[in-house]
Amino acid sequence: MxxxxxxxxxxxxxxxxxxxxxxxxxxxxxxxxxxxxxSPAVAIVGSRRATFGGIEIxxxxxxxxxxxxxxxxxxMALGIDAEAHAGALDAGGSTVAVLGCGIDxxxxxxxxxxxxxxxxxxxxxxxxxxxxxxxxxxxxxRNRIIAALAEAVIVVEATERSGALSTAxxxxxxxxEVLAVPGSIRSRQxxxxxxxxxxxxxxxxxxxxxxxxxxxxxxxxxRPAAGLGTAPARGGLERFSPALREILARMGTQxxxxxxxxxxxxxxxxxxxxxxxxxxLAGAVMSLPGGLVARTV
Amino acid sequence: MIACAISGxxxxxxxxxxxxxxxxxxGLPGFTIVGLTDxxxxxxxxxxxxxxxxxxxxxxxxxxxxxxxxxxxxxxxTGFDLAIAVSVLRAEDPSLRLDGFAFIGELALDASVRPVTxxxxxxxxxxxxxxxxxxxPAENAEEAALxxxxxxFGVGSLGACVQHLRGDRLTTAASRTASPPLGEPxxxxxxxxxxxxxxxxxxxxxxxxxxLLLTGPPGSGKTMLARALPSLLPDLSSEAALDxxxxxxxxxxxxxxxxMTLRPPFRAPxxxxxxxxxxxxxxxxxxPGEISLAHRGVLFLDELCEFSRQxxxxxxxxxxxxxxxxxxxxxxxxYPADFMLIGAANPCPCGHLGDTRGCSCxxxxxxxxxxxxxxxxxxxxxxxxxxxxxxxxxxxxxADEERSAVVRGRVEAARERQTARPGGNGxxxxxxxxxxxxSTAGARRLLAMSGExxxxxxxxxxxxxxxxxxxxxxxxxxxxxxDAVAEALHYRIEVTA
Numbered sequence: 001m002x003x004x005x006x007x008x009x010x011x012x013x014x015x016x017x018x019x020x021x022x023x024x025x026x027x028x029x030x031x032x033x034x035x036x037x038x039s040p041a042v043a044i045v046g047s048r049r050a051t052f053g054g055i056e057i058x059x060x061x062x063x064x065x066x067x068x069x070x071x072x073x074x075x076m077a078l079g080i081d082a083e084a085h086a087g088a089l090d091a092g093g094s095t096v097a098v099l100g101c102g103i104d105x106x107x108x109x110x111x112x113x114x115x116x117x118x119x120x121x122x123x124x125x126x127x128x129x130x131x132x133x134x135x136x137x138x139x140x141x142r143n144r145i146i147a148a149l150a151e152a153v154i155v156v157e158a159t160e161r162s163g164a165l166s167t168a169x170x171x172x173x174x175x176x177e178v179l180a181v182p183g184s185i186r187s188r189q190x191x192x193x194x195x196x197x198x199x200x201x202x203x204x205x206x207x208x209x210x211x212x213x214x215x216x217x218x219x220x221x222x223r224p225a226a227g228l229g230t231a232p233a234r235g236g237l238e239r240f241s242p243a244l245r246e247i248l249a250r251m252g253t254q255x256x257x258x259x260x261x262x263x264x265x266x267x268x269x270x271x272x273x274x275x276x277x278x279x280x281l282a283g284a285v286m287s288l289p290g291g292l293v294a295r296t297v
Numbered sequence: 298m299i300a301c302a303i304s305g306x307x308x309x310x311x312x313x314x315x316x317x318x319x320x321x322x323x324g325l326p327g328f329t330i331v332g333l334t335d336x337x338x339x340x341x342x343x344x345x346x347x348x349x350x351x352x353x354x355x356x357x358x359x360x361x362x363x364x365x366x367x368x369x370x371x372x373x374x375t376g377f378d379l380a381i382a383v384s385v386l387r388a389e390d391p392s393l394r395l396d397g398f399a400f401i402g403e404l405a406l407d408a409s410v411r412p413v414t415x416x417x418x419x420x421x422x423x424x425x426x427x428x429x430x431x432x433x434p435a436e437n438a439e440e441a442a443l444x445x446x447x448x449x450f451g452v453g454s455l456g457a458c459v460q461h462l463r464g465d466r467l468t469t470a471a472s473r474t475a476s477p478p479l480g481e482p483x484x485x486x487x488x489x490x491x492x493x494x495x496x497x498x499x500x501x502x503x504x505x506x507x508x509l510l511l512t513g514p515p516g517s518g519k520t521m522l523a524r525a526l527p528s529l530l531p532d533l534s535s536e537a538a539l540d541x542x543x544x545x546x547x548x549x550x551x552x553x554x555x556x557m558t559l560r561p562p563f564r565a566p567x568x569x570x571x572x573x574x575x576x577x578x579x580x581x582x583x584x585p586g587e588i589s590l591a592h593r594g595v596l597f598l599d600e601l602c603e604f605s606r607q608x609x610x611x612x613x614x615x616x617x618x619x620x621x622x623x624x625x626x627x628x629x630x631x632y633p634a635d636f637m638l639i640g641a642a643n644p645c646p647c648g649h650l651g652d653t654r655g656c657s658c659x660x661x662x663x664x665x666x667x668x669x670x671x672x673x674x675x676x677x678x679x680x681x682x683x684x685x686x687x688x689x690x691x692x693x694x695x696a697d698e699e700r701s702a703v704v705r706g707r708v709e710a711a712r713e714r715q716t717a718r719p720g721g722n723g724x725x726x727x728x729x730x731x732x733x734x735x736s737t738a739g740a741r742r743l744l745a746m747s748g749e750x751x752x753x754x755x756x757x758x759x760x761x762x763x764x765x766x767x768x769x770x771x772x773x774x775x776x777x778x779x780d781a782v783a784e785a786l787h788y789r790i791e792v793t794a
Contacts (some may be wrong), residue, residue: 048660078660110664152782257685258494258787270768270784277783281747287787289667290650291512291683 003119003128005032005103018148021174026127026145030103033123035094040216041071043150043171045143045164046080046157051189052255052288054080054157056296057181060086061154064207066093068221073098073150076115076124078108080156080164081216089117096149100136100142101134143167152177152214154204158192165192168201177213179204240284247275248284248295255292300387303399303428304365304380305419309630312415312422314399316366317377319384324360328756330381332365335373343383343389344375344404352408352456355465360708373582375403376413382455383462393462396499398457399423401441402434408455412436414549417542417556420444432458438471440556441544443539462543483528483560484521491687495522498682498788500704503529504711505767506723508616508638508677510601510670513684515648519641522684523597524563526639528701530595531709532559537593540633544589562594564636568603576611576621576634583623583630586617591636600670601640609674612638616677619724621723638677642670679723679760680788710787711770722767727759733764739779747786761785 008014008029016037019025044062046054058080062072066088074084076097088095097118099105103126116126127145128138130248147153147170155178158164168178176202183190197203202213211218237245249256250264262272277294279285286296302317328342349356363381365372379402387393401419402410413610413651416437423431424446431449433441438451452458460466497509499522501571503511511519533541542556556561566575573579576585588596600605615621619635643657644650646666658666715721718733725733736744744762747753753761761775764785769777 018500049658257683259491259685262490262493273494273497273787274780274784277785278743278779279789280782281743281750281783282788283750288654290644 002100003032005030007031007124008036016149018150018174019145022144022148025148029125029127029145030130031123031125032103033096033119033125035071035096035122037073037123037125037149038071038094039149040095040151040214040220041073041149042210042214042217043073043146043153043167044080044084044113044156045074045146045153045167046155047159047162047164047189047192048077048081049189050083050157051187052292052294054181054189055083058083058156058296059090061092061156061204061207062087062095066091066095068207069093069240070097070217070220071122073146075100075139075146075167076107076111076118077163078111081164082111082114084156085114085118085122089121092121094119094122097124098124098142098146098149099124099128099134100138102126102130102132104130105133107134131294139163140166144170147171147176150176151216152179152210154210155180155193155196155201157181157183158196159187159188160192160195162192163194165196168196172201177202177210179209179213209288213259216262240282244275244282246278247272247279251293251295255288255294257292261293282290298388298391300384300395302345302380302387302395302424304377304401304425305401306370306374306376306682307415307418307547308370308545308628308630310418310540310585312419313367313370313378314426314428315372315380317380317400318364318366318385319381319388320362320364321357321385321388322360322362326358326360328361328363330365332363332368333371337373337375338365338377341375341378341404344378344406345385345457346404346456348378348404348408349375349382349386351406352459354386354459355389357385357693361385361388367461371582374413374415375411376419378402379455379458380529383458386459390723393459395462397427397429398432398462399428399430400432401437402432402452404455410434410452410454410458412549413492415445417539417545417546417551420447420449421448421539421543432461437787440542440551442471443542443556446625466745469701483701484524485528485701486522486525486704489518489521489525490698492522492684495682495684496704497764498680499526499529500708501764501767501771501788502526502637502639502680502723502763503704504521504708504722504771505679505715505763506721507679507764507767508639508640508723510640510642510678510681511684512644512681514686515643517684517686519684520597520599523595523599523639523641524565525701526595526597526637527561527563529708530561530637531705531712533561533593535559541593544592545633547585548590550590562591563597564588564591564594565597565599568598568600568608569722570608572608572611575608576615577623577632578625580625583625585632586621586623588612588621588634588636589632592633593635594637596636596638596639598640599722601642601674602666606669609669612674613677623669638674640674640678644683648727676756679764682788704712707771710773711767714770714773720761722770725763725766726757727755730759730766731764734762734777735775736765736777737779738784740765740777740782743779743782743786747782751786751789753789755759757789761789764788 062084071093072088074081153171180193180196180201380400412434417440420441421444435451615634650656765781768781
C-alpha cells in the first residue's frame with residue numbers, strides 16, 4: 001500500500017459522531033483506507049487465544065454483518081479480532097481496525113495480508129503518532145475508541161482478564177449495547193463472557209438479539225440476507241452425495257477427531273479420510289490445528 | 298629379507314586392500330612403521346613385539362621397517378596388527394606361504410586376536426581384489442562370511458594363524474549361516490488399540506516409502522505406532538541387507554543387529570544427539586551416523602521439534618540424495634542413507650492443542666513452535682496424521698486389531714505394483730509423479746480445485762499426488778481416482794501450520 005495516511009480532526013464533517021461521547025476524545029485520528037468509520041457499526045472483540053469454536057462464531061457473525069452491510073469494528077489482534085475482520089471482508093462488507101500502535105506499524109506482523117485487505121475494503125485507524133510501537137498502555141486507550149465507534153459491542157470469547165472486557169466496560173459507560181456469547185461454565189475462554197452476562201450484558205444467541213438491543217441497526221440492513229443468524233444453516237446439503245451427507249449429518253460444529261467419526265459410522269479409516277478430504281475441498285468441513293475436523297456449513 | 302602381507306582398510310563404505318610390507322635389515326635393532334598412519338597404528342609396535350614373543354616366536358633383533366601401501370592414503374585403527382606381525386615373521390621365515398591370504402585383526406599382548414570394526418566391507422573388497430582366504434578375529438568371522446567368494450578363518454590368536462599357514466594345525470573355515478536368525482520380535486501394529494487414521498497413514502507410508510509425521514498430545518501412543526512401522530515393511534533383498542550389515546560393521550554395532558537379518562533397521566536417536574552422531578562424522582575419517590544406520594529402514598525422530606535447526610537442516614541433503622557426504626580434515630567420505638523418516642511431535646509446546654484438556658500456549662509460542670517444523674523438513678514430509686489421546690474405555694474394549702502381518706501383505710502387493718515404475722512413490726520428482734499418476738478426469742478436477750481452495754503450493758500439490766498414487770496402488774488401481782486424491786488431501790501437512 002503506497003497510500004499515505006491522512007489526518008482526521010474533530011469538528012470536520014467526517015469525524016465520527018460517536019467519538020464525541022467520550023469524556024476524553026482523541027485529538028485526532030490517523031486513517032488509512034478507502035472506507036471511513038461509519039455509523040451504525042458493530043464491534044466484535046474477544047480473546048487473542050480463542051478456541052476453534054470461538055473463531056468460527058466470530059467469523060460467522062462478522063460474515064452475516066458484512067453481508068447485511070453493517071460495518072464491523074475490531075482491533076486486528078490475533079484470535080477473535082482477526083476473524084471478525086476476515087469474516088466481514090469475506091462477505092464483501094467493510095471493516096475498521098483500530099490499532100494500538102502507529103498507523104504505519106503492522107502489529108502483529110503476521111497480519112500484514114489481513115491489514116492490506118482491510119485497507120482495500122475498509123480502513124485502519126489509530127490515535128497514535130506514526131511509528132509508535134505497540135506499547136501495552138496503548139491498548140486500553142484503543143479499546144475506548146472501538147467502544148465509541150460502535151453501536152453495539154459483541155464479546156465472543158474472553159477470559160476474566162481479557163482486554164475485551166475493558167472494551168465492554170467502555171461500551172457500557174458510553175451507553176452502547178454490550179452483548180456476550182455465552183459459553184460453558186467449564187470453559188476458561190468463556191469465563192469473561194459469562195461474567196458479563198451475569199453482570200447484565202445481553203446474551204448473544206443470534207443476530208435477532210443484536211437487532212433487538214440496537215434497533216437502529218435493523219434500519220440500515222441493506223441486504224436482508226436470507227439466513228441471518230449464527231446457527232449454521234442445516235439445509236443445503238443436497239449438493240453432497242449421500243456418502244458425504246451421512247458424515248455431515250453426524251458432525252456438529254464441535255471439533256471431532258476423524259477416528260471418532262469412523263467409529264460412530266462404522267467406516268474404515270481410509271473411507272473417512274477420503275470423505276473428509278472431499279468435504280474439506282467443498283468447504284463444508286475445516287481441518288483444525290491438532291488434527292481435529294469441524295463442520296462449517 | 299623382505300615380505301608382504303595383505304590387509305584391508307575402509308574408505309567410507311568401501312574397502313581398500315592394503316599391502317603391509319616388512320623389511321628386516323642389519324643395523325641397530327629398531328621398529329618403524331610408515332605409510333600415513335595414525336596414533337593407533339604407531340602403537341602397534343608396542344603390541345606386535347610382545348605378541349610375537351608371547352606366541353612363542355622371536356622378534357628379529359635387527360632393524361625392522363614396515364610400510365603400509367598405498368602410502369598416500371591416511372590409515373587408522375588397530376586392524377593391521379595381525380598383518381604386521383605375520384609379515385615380520387615371514388621376513389625371517391620364508392617357509393610361511395602368504396599367497397592368496399589376507400589378515401585383519403588387532404593383537405593383544407598375549408598374542409590373542411581381538412575384534413575390529415569394518416571387517417565386512419574389507420572382506421567384500423578383498424574378495425573382489427583376488428584374495429581367496431582371509432584371517433579375521435573369531436568374533437568377526439560371522440560377518441566376514443557374508444562376503445561371497447572367500448574362505449574365512451576366524452582365529453583366536455597369532456599362534457593359531459601361524460600354525461595354519463605352516464600347515465601344522467588347520468583352522469576350520471567359518472561357514473555362512475544358512476537362515477537369517479530371528480532377532481527381537483518387532484512391535485506389532487495389532488498391539489495398538491484404535492488409532493485408525495494413524496494406522497492407515499503408516500500403511501500408506503510403508504507402501505510408498507513416504508516420510509510421515511505423527512502429531513498428538515503426550516502419551517497418545519505416537520512412539521508405539523512409529524516403532525511398529527518396520528513390521529509393515531517387506532524384507533530387504535539380500536544385497537540391501539549386506540549393505541546394511543556393512544554399515545553396522547563399520548560402526549562396530551553388529552551386536553545390536555544380527556548380520557544375517559533381512560529385516561529393515563529401525564533407529565531412534567534422541568534429540569540430544571550430536572550432529573556428527575546423527576549424520577556421520579567424528580575426528581579423522583568420518584564414521585557413519587544414525588541416518589546411515591537407518592539405511593534401507595526407518596529413522597524415527599521423536600519430539601521432532603526439539604531437534605535443533607542445524608540438525609534438521611543437515612537431514613536435507615540425505616533426504617534428497619539418499620546418501621550423505623561428510624567432509625573432515627583428512628578426508629571426505631560418502632555413506633548411503635536411504636531411509637524413511639518418521640517424526641513425532643506434540644501439536645504445540647504444552648502438547649494439548651486440539652485435545653479435550655485444552656491448550657494453554659500463547660499464540661506467539663505456538664507459531665514459533667510450528668515454525669520450527671517448516672523449511673527443510675516440512676518439504677520432505679508427505680503425510681501428517683494426528684494421534685488423539687485414547688479414552689480409557691477404548692483401551693479396554695475394542696474390536697480385534699489388525700496384525701502387522703496382514704497389513705504387510707497389502708504393503709508388499711502395493712510395492713510390487715511400483716516395481717514396474719521408476720523409484721518408489723516417495724522419491725518421485727514432480728514430473729515423474731505426473732507421469733505415473735495417470736489420474737482420472739475426476740481426480741484432476743479435484744486436484745485443480747484443491748490448488749485453488751486450499752492454497753496448495755506446487756510442492757504440496759505433488760506431495761498430495763504422490764500419496765494419492767500410493768493409495769491407488771494399495772487399492773490395486775492403475776489410475777489415481779477421486780477417492781485417492783480426496784484421502785491424500787486429508788493427510789496433507791499444510792494443516793498443521
